[in-house]
Amino acid sequence: MSKFQKEFEKALKLIEKSNNILIISHKNPDGDTIGSNLSLRKVLICDFGKNVTSVCADPLPKSLLFLPDSNVFENKIDPNKHDLIITVDASSVDQLKFAEIDEKFLKSGKAIINIDHHPTNKKFGTLNIVDENASCATEILYYFFEFVKATIVPSTATHLLAGLYNDTGSFMHSNTSSSSYKIASKLLEAGAALPRIVKHMFKTQSIEQLRLWGKVLSNARLNKKGTLVSKITNDDFYETNSTPRDLMGVINYLNSVSRSNLSILLSEDMEGHVKGSMRTSKNDVNVASLCEKLGGGGHKKAAGFTIPGKIVTEEVWRIEEE
Ligand SMILES: [Mn+2]
Known part of the structure; x- marks a missing residue:
């Protein structure tokens, strides 16, 4: 029953x-x-x-x-x-x-x-x-x-x-x-x-999608706290002749890095918003509650949010003493 x-x-x-x-x-x-x-x-x-x-x-x-x-x-x-x-x-x-x-x-x-x-x-x-x-x-x-x-x-x-x-x-x-x-x-x-x-x-991709995924993968950065982040801007979509839908599935590749606790893919949606997708393979990380704080939601290990705005790249320079 x-x-x-x-x-x-x-x-x-x-x-x-x-x-x-x-x-x-x-x-x-x-x-x-x-x-x-x-x-x-x-x-x-x-x-x-x-x-x-x-x-x-x-x-x-x-x-x-x-x-x-x-x-x-x-x-x-x-x-x-x-x-x-x-x-x-x-x-x-x-x-x-x-x-x-x-x-x-x-x-x-x-x-x-x-x-x-x-x-x-x-x-x-x-x-x-x-x-x-x-x-x-x-x-x-x-x-x-x-x-x-x-x-x-x-x-x-x-x-x-x-x-x-x-x-x-x-x-x-x-x-x-x-x-x-x-x-x-x-x-x-x-x-x-x-x-x-x-x-x-699962096995069908366009060349435009492959080129976009290439950008997602090459933009990936892993910080010291084990957060892996990548980003895609509207320009990336224009350059590869792809659309935000072509991102579906790529986050699973980001989440395959064993040293990361949490993966985030930030992407502009061509309509003035930034979409965030989060994944984790760790049991003690809850991405749904993180995304809820940003007005989104989802599951413990896979969640997302959307906020108005755009992605700004910031460069940080630091001296590390030998
Ligand atoms: Mn479902």
């Missing part, structure tokens, strides 16, 4: 009594939020006969376009047209990036199911299914689909496995659990297209 038995029952009731359901992925989408959205969409349409609209404020990265149904996403919403809203993998309403859904809208009492696994989740839904021990949002959905006895067709299995692969860094991050492997095994039996996930999400 799932620890979310009660929440799953409530979610099922809400779904059963709704006709038009809106599923929202978070901004700057990744394989988990998109895999969650598309798998849930399929189940709501095929097993429940609902009208479903899938939305994401930002376009999908190229690496996710191989996913079945990846072309269904809309980027505008009219929340009053729907009787139920389900958000997937989003820790706060800011993460949704839809002005229509703000604090005032939340008070309107519209049914919102918030399905997420971020420990910093703001529990903004009328029903919150937030499991910070789940490796990804699709893991929670897997158990929900089991609960409602949904049909897992091969495309749904691919969507769910994409989330699992994305958030566990292909089973290499510390959030990988025995449950992740159990689910992966079931999804492969259900026909998930593993070779396509590996090829498109």
Whole structure:
């Protein structure tokens, strides 16, 4: 029996009594939020006969376009047209990036199911299914689909496995659990297209992206306290003909330096903000709490923040006596 038995029952009731359901992925989408959205969409349409609209404020990265149904996403919403809203993998309403859904809208009492696994989740839904021990949002959905006895067709299995692969860094991050492997095994039996996930999400890069990653790696500095920092400015994007999205994944290389306690990648976003991504492999460092102090959030070992501004390079000269 799932620890979310009660929440799953409530979610099922809400779904059963709704006709038009809106599923929202978070901004700057990744394989988990998109895999969650598309798998849930399929189940709501095929097993429940609902009208479903899938939305994401930002376009999908190229690496996710191989996913079945990846072309269904809309980027505008009219929340009053729907009787139920389900958000997937989003820790706060800011993460949704839809002005229509703000604090005032939340008070309107519209049914919102918030399905997420971020420990910093703001529990903004009328029903919150937030499991910070789940490796990804699709893991929670897997158990929900089991609960409602949904049909897992091969495309749904691919969507769910994409989330699992994305958030566990292909089973290499510390959030990988025995449950992740159990689910992966079931999804492969259900026909998930593993070779396509590996090829498109982990083994495909453009020359522009490679050149950008080169800059990230050559800018890396390690200070005496074991903090490894690198930076990318708007000029770096212009020079390599790349975009901020091309940075996705490179932080894991920075975090592979054994002498570092903490890795930070600072990058301008071409819209007047500086984004910070933090990673650690140490158990006694909590990057989520560091990022929260800067208005961001995430997980203990992987988190981020965004602040308005730009990166300024400062040179420091020092004499070290022999
Ligand atoms: Mn996730």
